[in-house]
Amino acid sequence: MNQSNTRYFWLSAEQMRRMQPFFPKMRGRPRSNDCKVLSGIIYVKRNRLRWQDAPAVYDPYKTLYNRFARSFNWSTPIPPYCLRQR
Secondary structure, X not given: OOHHHOOOOOOOHHHHXXXXXXXXXOOOOOOOXXXXXXXHHHHHHHOOOOHHHXXXXXXXXXXXXXXXXXHOOOOOOOOHHXXXXX
């Protein structure tokens, strides 16, 4: 990661591997990068930002919000060990 991206939150490859079972199966139109979008959602929520204030490095804010509101299965809680840093 270059120096300009160090202030942003990024999930590690290991965290994404543990999160894979929680993402919906691929069908229809190709989706945006899951790691980028989920990292953006976490960044917005951690910093208590409005969706419109999400940094562009994560994807358009509408993509982040739509994935947060519709695509991600929030009825299944994410186990804390999935997001734990090692």
